[in-house]
Amino acid sequence: MTSIRTVLFDLDGTLADTAPDLAAALNRLLAEAGRAPLPFERIRPVVSHGSPALIRIGFALAPGEPGYAERRARLLEIYAQDLCRETRLFPGVPDLLAALRARGIAWGIVTNKPAFLTDPLVERLGLPHPPVCVVSGDTTNNKKPHPEPMLHACRIAAAKPEDCLYVGDAERDVRAGRDAGMRTLVALFGYIGENESPSRWGADALIRSPLEVLDWIDAAAGRRHAR
Known part of the structure; x- marks a missing residue:
């Protein structure tokens, strides 16, 4: 890994x-x-x-x-x-983004939301620092679950898919990330219905809070060094 x-x-x-x-x-x-x-x-x-x-x-x-x-x-x-009246970053996200920056890990956004909504929302969210890429639902010819937007994000970020982790709260997120060659995590704190089964989506792990992304990265690094 x-x-x-x-x-x-x-x-x-x-x-x-x-x-x-x-x-x-x-x-x-x-x-x-x-x-x-x-x-x-x-x-x-x-x-x-x-x-x-x-x-x-x-x-x-x-x-x-x-x-x-x-x-x-x-x-x-x-x-x-009125797209940012009550919208907020999830608790823990600002700390997560700050921690990623401190570690020299870039971060970006890949969403199916159209750009005319994504761009103003991202501007108003009060992010601690800007993302390296923002790929919206109409940025590429295909949207998730197709891997094209994920691979486009890699090109913008000058990153290899195998060096990327994708975090999302829907099965399409896991499919898109996996098909692009990325590792994937399911955000259980997101919008998941009672009849959905995230454990069956094939992600690398399920997380209950944003800061658990760091725990997963640390554990993955430990497994890599142990080999």
Whole structure:
């Protein structure tokens, strides 16, 4: 095993707790349609699956069905107007990013969120230092679970996939990272539904807090030196 020199993160549900603002946007859209709001506890687990999942639970519409495109466009419009009112970095993330920098480990973001939402959100999050790369859902021709955005991030960061660790809270994150040749961790503190089974996704480990990334890196380095 090579040493980890770059850590890449999913954005929603891994680096930042965006669910409050996305839930507010969905409930505003529901109100505009004369529908009752949904409880936050129902919305939170689907946030990592993006706007299609939000429109599905709010309006029972899937991509391609009549009305879906209009609902999705309006949802994103509402969200873009106020995308960082309640959104915060998860507890421990600032300390994690500072620790990575102190160790000389670069970090970046690979998300399926479109760039017109990703870029202003990243600017407003109050990050302790900027990422070496930000790859959004429309940066490359394919999005996760395809490995293309992961490999694009490597090119920007001048990193080899085998020297990278990807941290995410969805099965697509693990698939994309593994298919790109990276190590992967599942962020159990993210947006994972009751019917999902992260232990079956094939990640290298499951973590319950951001700072456990450092523990995993240290353990991996110990295993490498022991050989």
